[in-house]
Amino acid sequence: MIRETFHTDSKIKQVLFKKKSEMKLKSRLLEARFIDRPNRFLTRAELNGNIVESHLPDPGRLKELLIPGARILLKQEDGENRRTKFSTQAVYNGNTLISLNTLLPNKFAAHLLIEKELDFLKEWQIHKKEITYGKHRFDFLLKNNDELLYLEVKSVTLVENEIAKFPDAVTERGRSHVEHLGKMALDGIRTMVLFVVQRHDAKLFQPQWERDPKFGFALYKAWQNGLEVRVIHLKMNRRELHYLGEIPAELNPNS
Numbered sequence: 001m002i003r004e005t006f007h008t009d010s011k012i013k014q015v016l017f018k019k020k021s022e023m024k025l026k027s028r029l030l031e032a033r034f035i036d037r038p039n040r041f042l043t044r045a046e047l048n049g050n051i052v053e054s055h056l057p058d059p060g061r062l063k064e065l066l067i068p069g070a071r072i073l074l075k076q077e078d079g080e081n082r083r084t085k086f087s088t089q090a091v092y093n094g095n096t097l098i099s100l101n102t103l104l105p106n107k108f109a110a111h112l113l114i115e116k117e118l119d120f121l122k123e124w125q126i127h128k129k130e131i132t133y134g135k136h137r138f139d140f141l142l143k144n145n146d147e148l149l150y151l152e153v154k155s156v157t158l159v160e161n162e163i164a165k166f167p168d169a170v171t172e173r174g175r176s177h178v179e180h181l182g183k184m185a186l187d188g189i190r191t192m193v194l195f196v197v198q199r200h201d202a203k204l205f206q207p208q209w210e211r212d213p214k215f216g217f218a219l220y221k222a223w224q225n226g227l228e229v230r231v232i233h234l235k236m237n238r239r240e241l242h243y244l245g246e247i248p249a250e251l252n253p254n255s
Helices: 009-016 104-114 172-186 213-224
Strands: 022-024 029-039 042-047 050-055 071-076 086-093 096-099 125-133 136-144 147-156 158-160 163-166 190-197 204-207 228-236 240-246
Touching: 022 104, 029 050, 029 086, 042 071, 042 086, 096 228, 104 125, 104 136, 104 147, 104 190, 104 240, 125 147, 136 172, 147 163, 147 172, 163 190, 172 190, 172 213, 204 213, 213 228
Parallel strands: 050 086, 147 190, 163 204, 190 228
Antiparallel strands: 022 240, 029 042, 029 071, 042 050, 071 086, 086 096, 125 136, 136 147, 158 163, 228 240
């Protein structure tokens, strides 16, 4: 399935300067140089001549982004029980700044819902967050008069040849989520998965068939069963996130 992209270059420029489409980042970010990644949740970096350890919120593969010498942005963290005093928030890929904070897409989606910036969800309000249905928990329950919609948000950081791809590593949890949402849709419950591409250099979205075909087929089947699939992208700088609009999704495995 391919959806039309509704944003010309001029419209994107207009969106960039609309204050309500921005979400301010509350923390000051410090530039460092990536050294290595001892485990999925830990990075080591050089900051002001010192080697520091930093928590990595994104447990994905990220091998295309986290390469020795890469410029990364760290956030100084408080808390006596923390193992590290920093968290790794973003990485530069050339001049493109990519968020590595997997909590940001949920916050950004909530911001856009409240500000009525998502054309396809303008009539919906956030009814509940972290809502459980069956054995699964989803990010949002939205409400439009008497109608309900279960919304799951997924963070996307991998882009190849202007194609955003998810996941960048095998995700059993992600596959289980979309399978369950597809079954709910078959039962007449409205469901949606929203992929948030945390960078601006993507023009199309596809499942990452090479790394996790099980997720790709699960998403395609769930979509055929009635799960709505939407993809948006953003531009990040050190001060805020800018909403750039929706990009098309191509879900058919034979495309």
